[in-house]
Each structure stands twice: as structure tokens, then as C-alpha cells.
Amino acid sequence: MLTFRGPGEKSGGKTSRREFLRLGGLGLAGLTLADLLQNDSRAGEQHRPKSIIYVVLNGGPSHIDMWDLKPDAPDEYRGPFKPIATKLPGVQLCEHMPLQAGMMDRLALLRGIRSVENDHFLSEVYSGLPRTSGNRPAFGSIVSRLAEEHLPSPMPPYISLNRPSSDQFEFEKPYYTGPQHGPFRPFGDSLADLKPAKSLDLLNDRRALLSSFDTLRRDLDRPGAVAGLDRFHARAVDIITSPKVREAFDLSREPVKVRESYGKGQYPHQTYKSILYPWPSEQFLLARRLVEAGARVVTLRPGDWDHHSSENGDIFLALKLLMPALDRSLFALCSDLEARGLDKDVLVVVLGEFGRTPKIGLPGPGREHWADAGCAVLFGGGLKMGQVVGETDSRAERSKSGSITFQNVMSTIYQVLGVDPGAVLADFNGRPQFVLDDRLPIAELIA
Secondary structure: OEOOOOOOOOOOOOOOHHHHHHHOOOOOOOOOHHHHOOOOOOOOOOOOOOEEEEEEOOOOOOHHHHOOOOOOOOHHHHOOOOEEEOOOOOOEEEOOOHHHHHOHHHOEEEEEEEOOOOOOOOHHHHHOOOHHHOOOOOHHHHHHHHOOOOOOOOOOOEEEOOOOOOHHHOOOOOHHHOHHHOOEOOOOOOOOOOOOOOOHHHHHHHHHHHHHHHHHHHHHOOOOHHHHHHHHHHHHHHHHHOHHHHHHOOHHHOOHHHHHHOOOOEEEOOOOOOOEEEOOHHHHHHHHHHHHHOOOEEEEOOOOOOOOEOOOOEHHHHHHHHHHHHHHHHHHHHHHHHHOOOOOOEEEEEEOOOEEOOOOEOOOOEOOEEOOOEEEEEEEOOOOOOEEEOOEOOOOOOEOOOOEEHHHHHHHHHHHHOOOOOOEEEOOOOOEEEOOOOOOOOHHHOO
16 A cells, blocks of 8 residues: 655654655656656557456445335335336336446446345455455455566556555455555545655656665565565655646646536435435546556445444435435446447446345344345446346345356456456465355346
8 A cells, every 4th residue: 555644644653655655755846747748648549458446335325215116025025215217127126327327338237245244344345255264365466467468558557545544444455475565545635745855866866865775674674565565655756757647637727617516415324314425426537547547446335335224323314315416427437438438448446344124123123234135236348238137036135047146347447457266466474365266257247
């Protein structure tokens, strides 16, 4: 993870990366990126490796209220929302997601995804494998390490728009792929507050200075860390010297009309419905800009989907606010990719760690965790769209057509991105580990 700390942030007794860079005076405020390097111009058409925008609805989106409604089920199952028709005959979605309904012929919907864990651990979501499989690298790190090629771009291949969590709930770790394959996180002062470099000659001198500092620290670093640090420094220099990278993070370059098309919205606090937070629609637009500029994997976790029921909380109020916001942002993202000719090259995946109990329970009324029948929505990437894969029973409790697992979803993603899910990496103990144990992709999606 490449993260520069802001002022006043501690680094656990060690020199932060930002402080370390400042030792060499590496910076950018006094010299614009345009002054450092001119924009690259691509000569002719180049092959473009595929990318993914991975949208995690953290907390557990309710499958039976969103994508797998059962209007004929008993009252205690079907919930308060009505289904509406979509562009696919016989397929219905929730009334609060009309934009997805209108583009269902360009989406693929997975129903009946079975997860192993029934808690808010996102191991399966980011690696395909549960915690019982040990510490497995996030799929973005696998892509960074194993993908046959990356876009000819100084962009980091793996970017997370999620702020790092406490160690117990941090699931985007590179582990044994190496620290250089961790996600770049554009937070704090990582892009905006580095000290100025006066010229390219001085910048080159500072590269040499950084290298000398590395040499002094080599015998103090654990195995593999130095290579990662070298990669961190190289990436920092790429960001500083490339207008393309810098500009990709600058949403002000987008026309107001485009920014507004991604919508606005609010969602309530998990247990206090009177506390509302703004919906982060800008993350969807930023994700599009980043993959367009060359990132291979961009992950985001918009909103809070962990709503149950309580005296103050209300899962159905939360969904009524969250669904239209997601609907607008996802529609804008997919439409934007199509308009830019990127829909075949960029895969969009929207999913959560599990669904919600089909039977409405107490206290509440509300819904709890349900690992047997989640959903996912996919768009683009060269996969076969305009279909529903999987079917649940009459109460949306379990799959009727054979379970889809997170490993199957991840194997499909790897196939799109050019990664062999049967590849083997040595873990921290030198033991060989397959990227996935179940390497079967979802056959219906493979065009």
C-alpha cells in the first residue's frame, strides 16, 4: 500500500514514506507536472489489457429487496418494495432501481451466490477464499503480480479508493505477492502536498539520494521489504513526473454535466436513521477516470449496507435511500464507459459479502446476515451480458440451480484480466499456494 501520511499523522515510530521522501526533497508543488514532462502521445492504436472497477456494497445488500424479489412469497418474506419489469423478458428488479431495469439487457445478474462466511469479513470478496484458507492476497495484488501485461502507463495497476481499516478488518493486503503489489490509496497528502522540485536535474539527484538512503537501510529490512520500498519510490516518481497520473485524479477536469450525471444521495447511520451521510458518487467517476488512464484494478466501497433493525435503525428506510443512489451512479458509470468505447475493455462488478435473511425477523422488522443466496451485477469486460445466471427458490433462500461461489466469481474476473487462477505462489513459509482452489469460471458469462 502506497500511502503518504498527512501532517500530524504518526507512523508507528518509523519514518513515514512522506517524511522519507522529504529527506530527499522529492516534491512537486513548485513545478507543475506539465513542466516536468510533456503529455505522452500514443502513436497509432495499441492493444489495451482489460481493467476492472470492483464495487463492494460492504455490509450485506439485501438480495430479496433489490435483485431477487419474490412478490408471490408470504408477507413475512417479500418485504415492502414492488418489482418492476426490465429490458429482459421475465426478469424483475426493485422499483427503486429503474435505471438498472432499463439497461438489464446490457447487464449480467448472478443470483444465489453462496459465501462460506456469514460475517463482515471480506476475505472472500477480495480474494475469493475465506479466512480458513489462511492469509491470501487481495485479487488486485494478484493481478499486479501475475497479469501478463499492464497498460503502457505510469498509473499504479491496483488502486483502492477505500481508506485502510484496522488490521482485523483490512482485506486488501498483498501478503506474499510482495508489498510492491499492494494497493495505491490516494488519501491525505499523497497527491497534493509534496515539497517542490526545481528542475528535472534536481529530481534526478534526489532519485540518487533516495537510492543511497535505501542502501543504508538494506540490512535492517526484512526480506522482500526493500524491493517493495524501491517500488514505492518508483511509483512516487511516476506520479510526480507524469501529467497523466496527476490529471486522472483531478475530477475538476470533468464537465459539470458529467459530474452531475453520477447523482447525489444520502444514506442513514447504521443504527441512527436521523444521521445521514452523503453518497460518494464521485468515487464512481474517479474509478472511470483511473481505469481510462491505465489502472488495471480499482476498488471502492460506497455507502454502508450493514442495516438490520432496531429502535432507531431501519433497513428498509436505508435501502430506500441507498438503492436510487447506487442506481444512478452505476447507470452513469456504465453509460460513461460505453460512450468512451471502454465497455468491452472494462469490467464492472457490484456485489456484497452476503445477502439478507429472506424471512423478516425481530427485533425490527428487519433482515439479518444470509450467506446462502447473495447477488452480483456485472457489466462489460467482454463477458456475455443480457442474462440472469442462477435461480433461487420461491423464498430466495437458496439456489435451485447449483451454487455460485466467490471463487467462481473471482476465477471469471481473473480470466477477463489475463491471470491464470491455477498459478502457484509461495506463501511466507515457502509453501506453494494456488491463486484459487476452485478455478472454474462462470461458464454462462464467457463469451
